[in-house]
Amino acid sequence: xxxxxxxxxxxxxxxxxxxxxxxxxxxxxxxxxxxxxxxxxxxxxxxxxxxxxxxxxxxxxxxxxxxxxxxxxxxxxxxxxxxxxxxxxxxxxxxxxxxxxxxxxxxxxxxxxxxxxxxxxxxxxxxxxxxxxxxxxxxxxxxxxxxxxxxxxxxxxxxxxxxxxxxxxxxxxxxxxxxxxxxxxxxxxxxxxxxxxxxxxxxxxxxxxxxxxxxxxxxxxxxxxxxxxxxxxxxxxxxxxxxxxxxxxxxxxxxxxxxxxxxxxxxx
Amino acid sequence: xxxxxxxxxxxxxxxxxxxxxxxxxxxxxxxxxxxxxxxxxxxxxxxxxxxxxxxxxxxxxxxxxxxxxxxxxxxxxxxxxxxxxxxxxxxxxxxxxxxxxxxxxxxxxxxxxxxxxxxxxxxxxxxxxxxxxxxxxxxxxxxxxxxxxxxxxxxxxxxxxxxxxxxxxxxxxxxxxxxxxxxxxxxxxxxxxxxxxxxxxxxxxxxxxxxxxxxxxxxxxxxxxxxxxxxxxxxxxxxxxxxxxxxxxxxxxxxxxxxxxxxxxxxxxxxxxxxxxxxxxxxxxxxxxxxxxxxxxxxxxxxxxxxxxxxxxxxxxxxxxxxxxxxxxxxxxxxxxxxxxxxxxxxxxxxxxxxxxxxxxxxxxxxxxxxxxxxxxxxxxxxxxxxxxxxxxxxxxxxxxxxxxxxxxxxxxxxxxxxxxxxxxxxxxxxxxxxxxxx
Numbered sequence: 001x002x003x004x005x006x007x008x009x010x011x012x013x014x015x016x017x018x019x020x021x022x023x024x025x026x027x028x029x030x031x032x033x034x035x036x037x038x039x040x041x042x043x044x045x046x047x048x049x050x051x052x053x054x055x056x057x058x059x060x061x062x063x064x065x066x067x068x069x070x071x072x073x074x075x076x077x078x079x080x081x082x083x084x085x086x087x088x089x090x091x092x093x094x095x096x097x098x099x100x101x102x103x104x105x106x107x108x109x110x111x112x113x114x115x116x117x118x119x120x121x122x123x124x125x126x127x128x129x130x131x132x133x134x135x136x137x138x139x140x141x142x143x144x145x146x147x148x149x150x151x152x153x154x155x156x157x158x159x160x161x162x163x164x165x166x167x168x169x170x171x172x173x174x175x176x177x178x179x180x181x182x183x184x185x186x187x188x189x190x191x192x193x194x195x196x197x198x199x200x201x202x203x204x205x206x207x208x209x210x211x212x213x214x215x216x217x218x219x220x221x222x223x224x225x226x227x228x229x230x231x232x233x234x235x236x237x238x239x240x241x242x243x244x245x246x247x248x249x250x251x252x253x254x255x256x257x258x259x260x261x262x263x264x265x266x267x268x
Numbered sequence: 269x270x271x272x273x274x275x276x277x278x279x280x281x282x283x284x285x286x287x288x289x290x291x292x293x294x295x296x297x298x299x300x301x302x303x304x305x306x307x308x309x310x311x312x313x314x315x316x317x318x319x320x321x322x323x324x325x326x327x328x329x330x331x332x333x334x335x336x337x338x339x340x341x342x343x344x345x346x347x348x349x350x351x352x353x354x355x356x357x358x359x360x361x362x363x364x365x366x367x368x369x370x371x372x373x374x375x376x377x378x379x380x381x382x383x384x385x386x387x388x389x390x391x392x393x394x395x396x397x398x399x400x401x402x403x404x405x406x407x408x409x410x411x412x413x414x415x416x417x418x419x420x421x422x423x424x425x426x427x428x429x430x431x432x433x434x435x436x437x438x439x440x441x442x443x444x445x446x447x448x449x450x451x452x453x454x455x456x457x458x459x460x461x462x463x464x465x466x467x468x469x470x471x472x473x474x475x476x477x478x479x480x481x482x483x484x485x486x487x488x489x490x491x492x493x494x495x496x497x498x499x500x501x502x503x504x505x506x507x508x509x510x511x512x513x514x515x516x517x518x519x520x521x522x523x524x525x526x527x528x529x530x531x532x533x534x535x536x537x538x539x540x541x542x543x544x545x546x547x548x549x550x551x552x553x554x555x556x557x558x559x560x561x562x563x564x565x566x567x568x569x570x571x572x573x574x575x576x577x578x579x580x581x582x583x584x585x586x587x588x589x590x591x592x593x594x595x596x597x598x599x600x601x602x603x604x605x606x607x608x609x610x611x612x613x614x615x616x617x618x619x620x621x622x623x624x625x626x627x628x629x630x631x632x633x634x635x636x637x638x639x640x641x642x643x644x645x646x647x648x649x650x651x652x653x654x655x656x657x658x659x660x661x662x663x664x665x666x667x668x669x670x671x672x673x674x675x676x677x678x679x680x681x682x683x684x685x686x687x688x689x690x691x692x693x694x695x696x697x698x699x700x701x702x703x704x705x706x707x
Binding site for chain 1: 360
């Protein structure tokens, strides 16, 4: 049998700095958004994505040539990149936007990621994008799909298991779908979005935190990439959900049925 | 960090075929996903300190208060905790990079120790690794290359644990009177005879950093001469080594011991640095230890205060939360300010200590004054916070389940060790105020 040329895998992991999952968010007094003067950390789904890239390298060894992480965000988002580097990514790209700028929307982010990937083509290219299925701040859940669409690549969303065959240039992905799971095989290059059960991210160890300080972070601006982050949506008003009023207890089924009828519910 | 986040969500979602993971995580009585808010102001800390704090807190979050309650009651060593920190390289935080450490300073080690106690691990958690972080400092500085490469990587990896053997029944604060003797033999090896006391983790330690007299006190010019530092194996199969656990008030998970040596043989290459220079060598580490202890005290104080504030917000008596009563609120507010002030003193001392290693203009005396003051202030602030936390809980403060009684028992440690409050007051009186020595 002819030995197949093993293709080397270059992985790109987009990550987002988001309000920490444990923070109780509050609407700001102007009702234009939530109070952002709170602890931030890496979007948990993105942490899973970084972890998966690092695990792929642990499984496939040298076949994974590079793991790059990229973020689009204010200067402070560099901390998020350092976290990803400490988890095991090799290098980082930071598309810096001003602190005061509005948060980019999914389409803008997908366009910026496409520009990054096209730029990378001059070097080793990108064969696999692993990213969170959504960020826990705006919960848009669109970027991965848009990116695959813009690039004309395959997409495997809501992944709970990822296997890559580098020689065949394919990936087998288990997806979480309504009512069960679905296994699909895709050709590389590919966009994978991660679901919760894909893995449990590791803690950054101290030696890796120290190493991460020395790993390179390359900076860009939106202009460098030729993208425009101007929002297409206007937020009119943000409000707290109404406080829930407590329920009442009923004595019997008959009383319950009567109450339901009273409230206008009828049996179909 | 996403682990608890992921867990809470995956538990809500449909069950998977895989077996649910055994969780150490305590079930909260309410359904809030918010972790207890940390009280300490983080302004002024360096980026590295913040990183250390977050990363160590992530490791500690796997060891909830229930873990420490159980280990305190059963007096079982928190082996898993030590292993978890070792696995991620934390024991090497202040050890040189060429030996596998991170090469960070005492400022970072102090915030690590504080984060550990503050997580609910308390002094037990801190003491389970304390000597590995601190007693290895003189070794790293004065040991031979061979000694370092043989020992330090094994301590960082957690394979070997270390304990520190200085204190004796008749030589506590008066270290120079220690009577454990190491007699050199014709072949260059040593035989050790004497007794050590309050040796933390001796039961589980493979190595002891030991201070012993190699020249009798009456044969040296100054009592500070004639002491030597050793890094010895604690080999229980060899004759002449015996140890007994001391029953104690707090930190019961971690063993503290009396250790007896009777003609216990150790090879010549266990000597660290020059013979007779031992006291000078360990002095280098003492200010560092004060800083670490101060950090540990702070963490305990903030942990207790956090619990007290949480309880005072939630506990309703006479139709109002007890924290609405100023008699409950004010002592806690006062304790907070004391902790914050002690925090500034502590990280100031740690910064001075680190600076003194590269900056000759930082006087050792200034470091000593700062480190001792920090230890004093932090220990007192922690004591205040822990006591008031117990009182704010009322009867529940006496129950193990509410943790504050454990913190309270443990907060006596930094008041007593490694140097008493009274000796620090003596030191400041003499060195700063130039008052005549009283002892």
